[in-house]
Amino acid sequence: MRFGPDTLFKHLRSIIVTSKMAKSKFEYVKTFETEEKLLPNCWIVVRLDGKAFHRFSAKHDFTKPNDERALSLMNKAASVVMNEFKDITLSYGQSDEYSFVLRKDTILYNRRGPKIMTYINSLFSSSYVYHWGHYFTTKLKYPPAFDARVVLYPTDENLRDYLSWRQADCHINNLYNTTFWALVLKGGLTNAEAEKRLSGTLSSDKNEILFSEFDTNYNDEPFLYKKGTILVRKRIRHPKNGKTCVVVLPLHEDLIQDAFWERHSEILAVKTAGSYEWPESRPLPPLVLSQLRIDVKDRDEEIVAVEETV
Numbered sequence: 001m002r003f004g005p006d007t008l009f010k011h012l013r014s015i016i017v018t019s020k021m022a023k024s025k026f027e028y029v030k031t032f033e034t035e036e037k038l039l040p041n042c043w044i045v046v047r048l049d050g051k052a053f054h055r056f057s058a059k060h061d062f063t064k065p066n067d068e069r070a071l072s073l074m075n076k077a078a079s080v081v082m083n084e085f086k087d088i089t090l091s092y093g094q095s096d097e098y099s100f101v102l103r104k105d106t107i108l109y110n111r112r113g114p115k116i117m118t119y120i121n122s123l124f125s126s127s128y129v130y131h132w133g134h135y136f137t138t139k140l141k142y143p144p145a146f147d148a149r150v151v152l153y154p155t156d157e158n159l160r161d162y163l164s165w166r167q168a169d170c171h172i173n174n175l176y177n178t179t180f181w182a183l184v185l186k187g188g189l190t191n192a193e194a195e196k197r198l199s200g201t202l203s204s205d206k207n208e209i210l211f212s213e214f215d216t217n218y219n220d221e222p223f224l225y226k227k228g229t230i231l232v233r234k235r236i237r238h239p240k241n242g243k244t245c246v247v248v249l250p251l252h253e254d255l256i257q258d259a260f261w262e263r264h265s266e267i268l269a270v271k272t273a274g275s276y277e278w279p280e281s282r283p284l285p286p287l288v289l290s291q292l293r294i295d296v297k298d299r300d301e302e303i304v305a306v307e308e309t310v
Contacts, residue, residue: 050096
C-alpha cells in the first residue's frame with residue numbers, strides 16, 4: 001500500500017504527537033531514581049530471613065525442635081531460585097534463613113543490588129508458598145514473609161568466614177533448641193523453667209543434660225539439623241538413562257574445614273560444576289529426583305532446565 005504526501009505527513013505527525021504524549025510533564029520524577037550497582041570482583045551474598053517465624057511455626061504446628069518438612073520446603077524453594085539464577089554458585093540454609101552466593105564475576109542485571117535482591121527474595125517467597133502443599137497437609141493460615149539483604153565479600157577468605165559463621169550459628173542454635181525442647185517435652189519443664197535452666201550453660205553442659213537426663217547423644221543427631229543444607233551445582237549420572245546432568249545437589253557437610261573447599265574447588269575458582277559420584281547404596285535425594293523428572297508429583301513440576309552433558 002502506497003501513501004500520498006498528505007497521508008504520509010499526517011501519519012508522521014501522529015507518531016510525533018504520540019511520542020510527545022508518552023513523554024509527559026510528569027516524567028521528570030524518574031530523575032529521583034537511583035541505580036545502586038554493586039562493586040565488581042566481589043562475592044555477592046543475598047541472605048533471606050523469615051519474619052517472625054517463631055509465631056509462624058507455632059501457628060502451623062511445626063515439630064520441635066526441628067521440623068524436617070519445613071527444612072525440606074526451604075531447600076525446595078532455594079533450589080527453584082538456583083535453577084532460575086545460574087550465577088548462584090552455592091547456597092546455604094538453616095532454620096528459617098537462606099544465603100545465596102553469586103559468582104564474583106557475575107554481571108546479572110548489571111550488578112544492580114536492589115534488583116538482584118528483590119528478584120531472589122520474591123521467587124523464593126512465592127516458591128515457598130507454591131510448594132507448601134507438597135510438604136504440609138495443614139493449609140497456610142497467613143502468608144509467610146522474608147526480609148532480604150545484600151552483602152559484598154571482597155576475598156575468598158571473607159566468603160568462607162561468612163559461611164562458617166552461619167554454620168556455626170546453626171550448630172549453636174540447634175544444640176540449644178534440642179536441649180530446650182527435651183527439657184520441655186520430655187522433662188516436663190515450662191518454657192520459662194527450661195530457659196532459666198539453660199541460662200549461662202556451655203555447649204558441654206547442654207551435651208551432658210541430653211546424655212545424662214534423656215539418653216541422647218547429640219553427635220548422633222542428623223547432619224541436616226546440625227550442619228544445615230549446602231546446595232551446590234554438580235554433574236551426576238542419571239540413574240536411568242546414564243547421561244550426565246548438572247543438578248542442584250543438597251549436601252549436609254562441615255564447610256568450615258578446608259576439606260570441603262578442596263573437594264568442591266570449582267566454587268572459589270569460579271569454574272563450571274564439578275563431577276560428583278553419588279553412592280549407589282543411597283537413594284538420590286527427592287530434591288534431585290524432581291530435577292531429573294523421576295517420580296515427580298504434579299505439584300513438583302516447575303520448569304527446571306537440567307543441563308545434559310556427554
